[in-house]
Amino acid sequence: MRQSLKALLTLRNWILDGTLSAGERLWEPTLATRLMVSRTPLREALVRLEHEGLVEAAERGGYAVRxxxxxxxxxxIEIRGTLEGLAARQAAEAxxxxxxxxxxxxxxEHIDTIVSQAQLDExxxxxxxTLNGEFHQHLLALAESMALSEALERIGNLPFASPSAFVMSYAHSASAHRILFIANDQHRCLVDALAAGEGARAEQIAREHARIAQRNLDSALAHPAGLDAVSGGALIRQP
Structure with a gap:
């Protein structure tokens, strides 16, 4: 494995699992030693993480965890909903x-078999x-827009903005079935709109679908223990 890729994967994991805290300064000599890589591939990894939005430039040079x-x-999340709405409209009109x-x-249908289970374990x-991610990727592919793909990839790099961001926080939630059932019913309605060529309806459903993530974020913030199950949850700064 190339040193820059090794550094990128390891640093990304450390950021998302809380090993590196929000606001923490990333000292290159220390990180190079911990990662057992040279400074050049480490810098390449940090530049990539800045592009992904997980680190930012520090005041006196270098980087800090964002x-x-x-x-x-x-x-x-609202931007993702707007972009996915546009993707759904384009897919329907195609x-x-x-x-x-x-x-x-x-x-x-596969997701239905999951949400119909008596209990939802990990x-x-x-x-x-996995299936939800595949659904959203297929929808985006049907839009046949490179610009939309690139924009949504950029947003999706922020783990809490991805379509499945808060699913694991449902592990011990009594409302898990209801939320995931509603989400998959929206999937079904969206596919129906695509089949009928109803661009405006498809766009509205996709935007409403993203609003589930808004409600899930509010719920997670109200019960901070649930953020522990969200990749990158430690990066959220409560007011």
Whole structure:
């Protein structure tokens, strides 16, 4: 494995699991020693993490781990909803044949088998995260827009802004079934809108779908213990 990739993967994990705290200064000599890499690949990794939005330039040079306010996170979720709404409109107006929509139908059915279980354990939630991510990737592919793909990738680099960001915080939540059932029903309605070529309806459903993440963020902030289950939750700075 290239040293820059090793440094990138390790630093990203340390940031998301809280090993490196929000606001913590990233001293290159110390990190190079801990990672057992030279300074050049370490700098390459830090530049990439800055692009991803997980680190920021420090006042006297170098980098620090970035922290995020709840308001900022709500704005990123709203932006994701706007972009996914646009993707859904473009996908619907493209009037794709049924064969192109078939993977979305199958994913909705597979997710149904998960949310219909009597209990949702960690394995079931992990499976939901995988299938949900595939659904959103298929939807974006149907929009056939490189610009949208790049913009959504940038937003998705912030873990709490991704479509499945708060799913694992449901592990001990009595409302998990209700929330995930509603989310998958929105998936189903969205696929129906795509099949009918209803661009405006598809856009509105996709934007409403993203608002579930807004409510989940509010719930997680009201019960901070739930943030421990969210990748990057330690980066959220409470007011």
């Amino acid at each position: 922290g995020f306010s709840p308001d900022y996170l709500k704005q990123t 009037r794709h044949p049924a064969s192109r929509l078939a993977p979305l139908h199958r994913l909705v 394995e079931a939630l992990n499976r939901y995260v």
